[in-house]
Structures are given as C-alpha cells and as structure tokens.
Amino acid sequence: MLKLKSLDDFRTLQDRLQTGRDPDIPTIVIPAGTCGQASGASDIIRVAKREILAKELTGKVKLRITGCHGFCQIEPSVLIEPARTVYPNVGLREMALIVEAVAKGEVLTDLLMKDPQTGEQIEKQDDLPFFSKQVRTLLDRNEKVDPIRVYNYLEHGGYSSLAKALGKRSPAWVIEQVKDSGLRGRGGAGFPTGLKWEMLAKQPNGQEKFLVCNADEGDPGAYMDRSVLEGNPHSIIEGMLIGAYGTGSTHGVIYVRNEYPLAIKHLVIALRQASELNLLGKNILGTGFSFDIQIVRGAGAFVCGEETALIRSIEGKMGEPRQRPPFPIQKGIDGKPTAINNVETWANIPVIIDSEAEAFAKTGTKNNSGTKIFSLVGKIRNTGLVEVPMGITIKEIVYDIGGGPSGKAEIKAVQTGGPSGGCIPADKFDLAVDYDSLTEAGSIMGSGGMIVMDENTCMVDVAKYFMHFLKDESCGKCYTCRKGTQRMYEILDDISAGKGTPEHLDLLEELAVVVRDTTMCGLGQTAPNPVLSTLRYFRDEYLEHIENKRCPAGVCKELIHYSINENCVGCQACVKACPEDAITGEKKQPHTIDAAKCIKCGACRSVCKFEAVDVT
Amino acid sequence: MINLVINGLNVSVEDGSTVLEAARFLGFPIPTLCHVDGLSPYGACRLCVVEIGQGPRAKLVSSCTYPAEEGLKVRTASARVVRARKMILELLLASCPQSKTIQDLAAAHDVRQQRFKQEYEDCILCGLCVRMCEEQMMAKAIGFRGRGEKRSIGTPFDIKSDECRLCGGCMYICPACQLRCTYNEPENAICGGCANLSPPCIEKDQFDDMMCYLDPCVACEIQKDK
Known part of the structure; x- marks a missing residue:
C-alpha cells in the first residue's frame, strides 16, 4: 500500500x-455485521456475488458488504444505492431476483416493506418510520463504508478530520473544539470529554500517556459499540489519533471483549491498513507526531468495563476496581496518566473536528449535545439500533421509531442503562432522554440499552434477573456488593416464589440503600438501581406478590397456574406440545391441564391459535 | 502536611496518609476487619466507611483506602455511617456467625437482629491472608480466584503450592476462620504440613519445626476427642 509521507500526499490520495x-x-449494499450474518447475510452475499458474475454484471452493478445498519427486525436486508430502495428479510431466491432488477434499474414491488398500519408499500429506506425520525451521524457511515477497505473510508472523508487537526491547527485547538462541542462521555456517566482531555493534556509532558477505548460492552441487550466497531473501525482509530494529538498521548489501547470476534477482526485489519498508510505509528503523515494503538482482549468480566478494573486488566492483573482518587487521569496504566473513553465517544470525535464544535452542539439540547445510539429491544415492534438527538422523549423513541408494542399487550415500562439502570414507567414517557433527566428519574443513561417491557413482564422478575446477573458479575471485592447482591437476589427470589412478607420489602429497601452507599466502584453503587426503581414505580406489583400471592403479569412460576378456557376447539396442538403430557382431551373436545404434572413452561400457550390457554 | 477536618476537629497528617490513619491519630474509633497495620490497605469489608463531602454530594468512602486530602471534611459516625455499618455487620453475622471477631463487633455496634437466611460460612474474603502471604511472607502462595458469588481464596487448582512454606501466617491473620485447620482434607489444605507426619504429631519436636500457628495441634486434639 502507498505510504503517505506528508499531508499533501494524503490530500492527493x-x-x-x-x-x-x-x-x-x-x-x-448488504449489511453483514454479526447480527446480519446470524440471520443469513453471508448466504445472500454469496448468491449476489454468483449472480453478478453469472450475468456478467461486473462493473455495472457494485456490491458492498458493510456493518450493521441498525434495523435488526428486517435482516438480512438489502439496500440499493443510489435509489436507496430497501428490501427486508431477503431470502436466497429473492436475492437473485434483486440483482437482476438492479441491473435493469427496476424495483421489485412485491418484496418491499409494508406499513403495518396502512398496508402501503414503502420503497425508500429513509421513508420507513424507523429511519425517518433518526439523526444518523454515526450509523449513517456504517451504510457507506466497507469496514475492511480503508480506501472506502477515505473516499467518504475518512481521516480528513485528522489531517485538518494535524494541518493548520494546534493541540490546544483540538481540546477547545471538543470542550466547546459539549460532548459527554457515551459510556454512561456523561463526564465532559473535553474536560477529561484537558486534564490529561495538563499532566506533565515527557512521560508516557495512554488513551484507552473502552469496548467492553457487557450490558444485556446492548450492542451499539459492537456495531460501530464492526461497521466503522477506522472512525475509532481516527478519533483516538485526534485525541492523542490533542492530549500529547503516546500509546493507545483498544480494550475489546473477546466475545466480539468480528469486531476484533475488523479492528486488526483496520490497524494494519492505517499503519501501512502511515496514518499510525511513528512520524504520522510526516508531521513528527507519533502514536500507536494495540488491542487488548477482555475475558468477559462485566466489571472490567469499570475504568480502574479495566486498567488492571490491561496490566494483566485481576479485573478488580480500586479506590479513586488517584484517578486514572493521574495514575492509570502502569501508573501513567490515562484517559478512557467509550467507543461511541471516540466515533464522535472525527465528526466534531470535521463539522467544528458549534455545528455539532446544534444537535441535541444545551448540556447534552450530539446524538446517542440506543439499542431498542424487548417487547417492541421495530427492534434495532436507533440514533437520536439527545433530548428526544422516550415516547418518540418507543412509539414513533419503535412502532409501539410488538404484541397486543400495552407497553408499561422501559429499562435504560443495563443492570445499573432503572425502569421508567409508561406515564413518564414524556421524559427527555438525556443524562440529567434519566438520573433524576432513578435510572441512568448508561451505554444505551433500552429494553421495552409490556404488561406481560413482571417487574419483580426483572429486578430478580438483573440481580442474578450482578451477583455473578460483581468482582466480589467489596463485601456489601458481593453479599448485598446475593441477598437482594435471595429476597426477590422469595417474593417471586410467594414466600415474601412485608418485612422483606423494608429489608430489601434498607439493604439496597446501604449497597449503593458503601461500595467502591460504579458497579456496586448502581447495582441496587433495578430494585430501587422498580420499588419506586411498581410497588403495587411487589405487594400483589406478597399479599395476594399473585403475579399480575403471569411470569413468576410459583404463583401462576395454567388452565384451558371455553375457546378450546380441541385441535390437540397443545397436547402434542406439552413436554410433560399434562394435557388430556379427545379431538374436538375441550382439553384440560393436569396441574400436578404441569411445569408451567408455557409451551401450550405459545402453540394455541385460539387464545384458549389462560394464565392466572 | 495535609490539613483536614474530622468530626469538626482540625488535624494535620503527613502526605500519603489515609483518612483512617488521620482519624485514629485523633482517637476516633473506626471498626475494621480487612485492615491491619503493615499490610497494604484493600477496602474489602467496607466496615470503615466514613462520610465525606457536603449536601447532596456527601458520600460514604472506605477510610482505609481513601487518601487524606487538603480541606476534606470527614464524619466518622454520622447517622448514615452508623446505619451502613450496622447493615454490614448484619450481613456478616448472617453469613459467618461463628467468628468471635464478628460477634464482638456486632455486639459493640448494637446489632440486635439478623433478618437474612442464616448461612454458616467461614471466609469473608477480606483478603488479609492473601496480603499477608504476599507482602509479609513474600510467598504469594494463595490468591483470589473467580468473581462474584464464586470468588474464593486458595492455591492455583487447589493443589498444595510449592511456594507455601507452611508458615501459618494466613491462619494467624484471619479474622473469621480462626483455628480452622484443614488437616482432615490434606489434599485441599493450604498448609497440611502436619498431615505429612506419620503418625501425626507423635513427635512433638517435629511439630515444633513446622512452626504451626495452631498450638496445641488441632490434629492431636481431634484424635484425643475420638
């Protein structure tokens, strides 16, 4: 590959x-992130390639394999440029037809998305309600760039922000821009990035300084960092290079979890391409600025996303948080000043430098500028990654972009912020999504997971699920976090089994407050949030479990029982589905469930087409 | 020197001191379990929490690890601190009721109830033995393994470590599992030295050579009971 010896070389290229x-x-354009590949993108890519070769369309029709576009519901999908036609859930046979149609410049109307309300067909991707309300500054690039081709990235303005910073500007200008942009850390806590960089730049020079990209994304149901890493690894590298130039850092580390093999693969390729082009390493673009990045793979501990634990893990020690102060900015990796930012934060840096602070700050609200990617999952019609300006309301995300509930049951809450976050009830959906309002409502922004829950979700069960996660993922150092999460789980388990007493609730609340107060790191301090927020907004559900020994959502196994109502037509579907042979009944005669044999697995309910299985 | 205020009293301490050291210098009692002078501070038991900061920014920190900062205002026994300590002791009692150290601390802090399901564990994973082994005995024979609920202390793969010199320092320092000799399961034992004597402890001299902290020998006591 061409070695770029100066900024002029770069601009010429x-x-x-x-x-x-x-x-x-x-x-x-075929999105083939991990999610796309899982739903069959690799196969349709193969068909597309074969068809292009067989029909001798090379040069007339181009094929681009990209990272995830965000709309998981329609994958494997195909996007046609420049018309921006989108085909959802493409099969192998359809793919062959699409190639043919593209070559002729036609649109296959049968295969288009249908609007669920009006039944109207929607051709353009940007007209889909899922996309039209989004502001896609980061995810947009996932569509345009093939992650393993650096020229593709350069073509779309890649590394020009770096060249801009290196060219006429000074490190102080970079920090000034990031500060003025009002960018806050996308990892969850929302610390102003510019301020962090300024502190790092102020540390005495002449020593090693580290920049870290925290890609240890571990929240259940959150995968925006993976998408950005897989779809656009060069934007992270460019962001880190700009950061290094601004703060005078010498080494970069990308700490990525080993469960993201595709992200690691793309990163390795991107790093190699960047060094070959002289965009990374010594004397970058002939400017005398040097910076190198290495990848450290995390071994799957949730707590290693906490910055002090992450540092210890990079040093090769046990991932265990330590006391702050001293903060990593003073004493980080090997005792050297270290600044840690989230993947999404780094991806935003080239955007800020390119458009400059003022333009960037126009998106979003005053103290919460820019966009944020959320992974919208759970009981919602349109599952996927959504990038929205800060300050948008939850209602807009859930109903306008997400398209409302996936089933018949009404949405009752949204869980934000992963295990450290909390549940926000439906009557608070007018809440603006930004760092401060979410914290006030008892949840947190977190890294951007948004789990939608409907009437069939039991809030005690939700709290129990997260406590189970946390008791396994606490590092175990602080006694209150290790034992506190275990005991909270124990109490929640008792309540969900109908053994709870009103005293349990008081104890649970008392314990939750102490765990929040007395642990050392962010994991423990936010661990009681799922319990405290569900207690705050859904106390009546807890009381229903305790006083009436009833689970209103029909989830807690010990408190529910299945029965068959008069809707039963005797089709025998449930009889076949039942793994315990608990259902009996002749054909065309109403069936019955033997409660003694029933293990409450719900198999009968999911196969019944007549809503004849009740849960009470 | 660093000047800070503890419970309204001004105190100056040397650079690098912790809040715990400053408070003890003034004579304010702060209970600890995982802290011993001479071993590095760790902050595992959380009993030594104190309140710092003002108003909505007030928070609890472990005084054994928190560095004394200029102008810091510390409260060592505010209502919030006392409530937290009582809950921690209640948790400790619920899991390790047999430790005399924990019983005494609970009594001293007026803990009168235990509302959790009773467990009978020994180890509270305070890490004193790990630090003793590493920092004072220069052996690093034992360490932490696993995380969360599955965290434990022991040698790698639970095999007797070649680094272990059978000094007994780990048992000496332990606040919870005092006098726990694993002689009965020599293959899992951290020490297990006496199990190599055959028959155990018949030669008192040999037992003395092992410098076992457990004097009289627990193995002999077990035999005597039979």
Whole structure:
C-alpha cells in the first residue's frame, strides 16, 4: 500500500479516490455485521456475488458488504444505492431476483416493506418510520463504508478530520473544539470529554500517556459499540489519533471483549491498513507526531468495563476496581496518566473536528449535545439500533421509531442503562432522554440499552434477573456488593416464589440503600438501581406478590397456574406440545391441564391459535 | 502536611496518609476487619466507611483506602455511617456467625437482629491472608480466584503450592476462620504440613519445626476427642 509521507500526499490520495468514484453506478449494499450474518447475510452475499458474475454484471452493478445498519427486525436486508430502495428479510431466491432488477434499474414491488398500519408499500429506506425520525451521524457511515477497505473510508472523508487537526491547527485547538462541542462521555456517566482531555493534556509532558477505548460492552441487550466497531473501525482509530494529538498521548489501547470476534477482526485489519498508510505509528503523515494503538482482549468480566478494573486488566492483573482518587487521569496504566473513553465517544470525535464544535452542539439540547445510539429491544415492534438527538422523549423513541408494542399487550415500562439502570414507567414517557433527566428519574443513561417491557413482564422478575446477573458479575471485592447482591437476589427470589412478607420489602429497601452507599466502584453503587426503581414505580406489583400471592403479569412460576378456557376447539396442538403430557382431551373436545404434572413452561400457550390457554 | 477536618476537629497528617490513619491519630474509633497495620490497605469489608463531602454530594468512602486530602471534611459516625455499618455487620453475622471477631463487633455496634437466611460460612474474603502471604511472607502462595458469588481464596487448582512454606501466617491473620485447620482434607489444605507426619504429631519436636500457628495441634486434639 502507498505510504503517505506528508499531508499533501494524503490530500492527493483522497482527491483521487473521491473523483474516481461514480455515485451513479447502482450498488447493492448488504449489511453483514454479526447480527446480519446470524440471520443469513453471508448466504445472500454469496448468491449476489454468483449472480453478478453469472450475468456478467461486473462493473455495472457494485456490491458492498458493510456493518450493521441498525434495523435488526428486517435482516438480512438489502439496500440499493443510489435509489436507496430497501428490501427486508431477503431470502436466497429473492436475492437473485434483486440483482437482476438492479441491473435493469427496476424495483421489485412485491418484496418491499409494508406499513403495518396502512398496508402501503414503502420503497425508500429513509421513508420507513424507523429511519425517518433518526439523526444518523454515526450509523449513517456504517451504510457507506466497507469496514475492511480503508480506501472506502477515505473516499467518504475518512481521516480528513485528522489531517485538518494535524494541518493548520494546534493541540490546544483540538481540546477547545471538543470542550466547546459539549460532548459527554457515551459510556454512561456523561463526564465532559473535553474536560477529561484537558486534564490529561495538563499532566506533565515527557512521560508516557495512554488513551484507552473502552469496548467492553457487557450490558444485556446492548450492542451499539459492537456495531460501530464492526461497521466503522477506522472512525475509532481516527478519533483516538485526534485525541492523542490533542492530549500529547503516546500509546493507545483498544480494550475489546473477546466475545466480539468480528469486531476484533475488523479492528486488526483496520490497524494494519492505517499503519501501512502511515496514518499510525511513528512520524504520522510526516508531521513528527507519533502514536500507536494495540488491542487488548477482555475475558468477559462485566466489571472490567469499570475504568480502574479495566486498567488492571490491561496490566494483566485481576479485573478488580480500586479506590479513586488517584484517578486514572493521574495514575492509570502502569501508573501513567490515562484517559478512557467509550467507543461511541471516540466515533464522535472525527465528526466534531470535521463539522467544528458549534455545528455539532446544534444537535441535541444545551448540556447534552450530539446524538446517542440506543439499542431498542424487548417487547417492541421495530427492534434495532436507533440514533437520536439527545433530548428526544422516550415516547418518540418507543412509539414513533419503535412502532409501539410488538404484541397486543400495552407497553408499561422501559429499562435504560443495563443492570445499573432503572425502569421508567409508561406515564413518564414524556421524559427527555438525556443524562440529567434519566438520573433524576432513578435510572441512568448508561451505554444505551433500552429494553421495552409490556404488561406481560413482571417487574419483580426483572429486578430478580438483573440481580442474578450482578451477583455473578460483581468482582466480589467489596463485601456489601458481593453479599448485598446475593441477598437482594435471595429476597426477590422469595417474593417471586410467594414466600415474601412485608418485612422483606423494608429489608430489601434498607439493604439496597446501604449497597449503593458503601461500595467502591460504579458497579456496586448502581447495582441496587433495578430494585430501587422498580420499588419506586411498581410497588403495587411487589405487594400483589406478597399479599395476594399473585403475579399480575403471569411470569413468576410459583404463583401462576395454567388452565384451558371455553375457546378450546380441541385441535390437540397443545397436547402434542406439552413436554410433560399434562394435557388430556379427545379431538374436538375441550382439553384440560393436569396441574400436578404441569411445569408451567408455557409451551401450550405459545402453540394455541385460539387464545384458549389462560394464565392466572 | 495535609490539613483536614474530622468530626469538626482540625488535624494535620503527613502526605500519603489515609483518612483512617488521620482519624485514629485523633482517637476516633473506626471498626475494621480487612485492615491491619503493615499490610497494604484493600477496602474489602467496607466496615470503615466514613462520610465525606457536603449536601447532596456527601458520600460514604472506605477510610482505609481513601487518601487524606487538603480541606476534606470527614464524619466518622454520622447517622448514615452508623446505619451502613450496622447493615454490614448484619450481613456478616448472617453469613459467618461463628467468628468471635464478628460477634464482638456486632455486639459493640448494637446489632440486635439478623433478618437474612442464616448461612454458616467461614471466609469473608477480606483478603488479609492473601496480603499477608504476599507482602509479609513474600510467598504469594494463595490468591483470589473467580468473581462474584464464586470468588474464593486458595492455591492455583487447589493443589498444595510449592511456594507455601507452611508458615501459618494466613491462619494467624484471619479474622473469621480462626483455628480452622484443614488437616482432615490434606489434599485441599493450604498448609497440611502436619498431615505429612506419620503418625501425626507423635513427635512433638517435629511439630515444633513446622512452626504451626495452631498450638496445641488441632490434629492431636481431634484424635484425643475420638
């Protein structure tokens, strides 16, 4: 690969790439992140390649494999550029037809998305309600860039922010820009990034300084960092390079969890390409600025996302948080000043430098500028990654973008912030999504998980689930966190089994407050949030479990029983589905469930087409 | 020197001191379990929490690990601190009721109830033995393993470590599992030295050579009972 010896070399290359591109050639874009591949993207890519070769369309139709576009519900999907036609849930046979249609410039109307309300067909991706309300500054690039081709990234303006910073500007200008942009850490706590960088820059020079990209994304149901890493690894590298230039850092570390093999693969390729182009390493673009990045793979401990534990893990020690102060900015990796930022924060840096602070700060609200990616999952129609400006209300995300509940049951709450977050009830959906309002409501922004829950979700069960997660994932150092989460789980388990007493609730609340107060790191301090927030907004559900020994959502196994009502037509579907042979009944005669044999697995309910199985 | 205020009293301490040291210098009692002078502070038991900061920013920190900072205002026995300590002791009593150290602390802090399901564990994972082994005995024979609920202390793969010199320092320092000799299960024993004597402890001299902290020998006591 060409070694770029100066900024002029870089600009020449970028100009050549940009002028050499013909945007009018029809391009088939197939998102193939981990999620896409799991739903069959690899197969349709194979078909697309075969069809293009077989029909001799090379040069007439282009194919681009990209990272995840965000709309999980429709994967494997295909996007046609420049028309921006989108085909959902593409099968192998459909793929062959699509290639043919693209070559002829046609649109296959049968395969288009249908609006669930009006039944109208929607052709363009940007007209889908899921996309039209989003502001996609980061995810947009996932569509445009093939993650393993650096020229593709350069073509779309990649590394020009770095060149801009290195060119006429000074490190102080970079920090000033990031500060003025009002960017806050996307990892969850929302510390102003510019301020952090300024503190790092102020540490005495002439020593090693570290920048870390925290890609140890561990919240259940959250995967935006993975998508960005898989889909656009160069943006992280560019962000870190700009950060290093601004703060005078010498080494970079990307701490990524080993469960993201595709992200690691793309990162390794991207790092190699960047060094080959002289965008990384010694004397970058001939400017005398040097910076190198290495990858450290995390071994799957949730707590290693906490910055002091992450540092210890990078040092090769046990992932266990330590007392702050001294903060990592003073004493981090090997005792050297270290600044740690989340993947999404780094991805935002090139955007800020490119558009400059003022333009960036226009998106979002005053103290919460820019966009934030959320992973919208749970009982919602449109599952996927949504990028929205800060300050948007939960209602807009859930109903306008998410399309409302997936089933018949009404949505009752949204859980934000993963295990450290809390549940926000439906009557508070007018709440603006930003760091401060979410904290006030008893939850946190967190890294951006948003789990939607409907009437069939039991809040005691939710709290129990998160406590189970946390009791396994606490590092175990602080006694109150280790034992506190175990005891909270124990109490919740008792309540969900109908053994709870009103005293249990008081004890649970008392314990939760002490755990929050007395633990050392962020994990323990926020661990009681799922309990405290469900107690705050859904106390009546807890009381229902305790006083009436009833689970209103029909989830807690010990408190429910299954029965068959008069809707039963005697189709025998449930009889076949029951793993315990607990259902009896002749054909065309109403069936009955033997409560003694029933293990409450719900198999009968899920196969019944006549809503004849009741849970009470 | 660093000047800070503890319970309204001004105190100056050397750079690098902890809040716990400053408070003890003034004579304010702060209970600890995982702290021993001479071993590095760890902050595992959380009993030594104190309240710092003002108003909504007030928070609890473990005084054994928190560095004394200029102008810091510390309260060692505020209502919030006392409530937290009582809950921690209640948790400790619920899990390790047999430790005399924990019983005494609970009594001293007026803990009169235990509302959790009773467990009978020994180890509270305070890490004193790990630090004793590493920092004072220079052996690093034992360490922490696992995380969360599955965290435990022991040698790698539960095999007797070649680094272990059978000094008994780990048992000496332990606040919870005092006098716990694992002679009965020599293959799992951290020490297990006496199990190599055959028959155990018949030669008192040999037992003395092992410098076992458990004097009289627990193995002999067990035999005597039979």
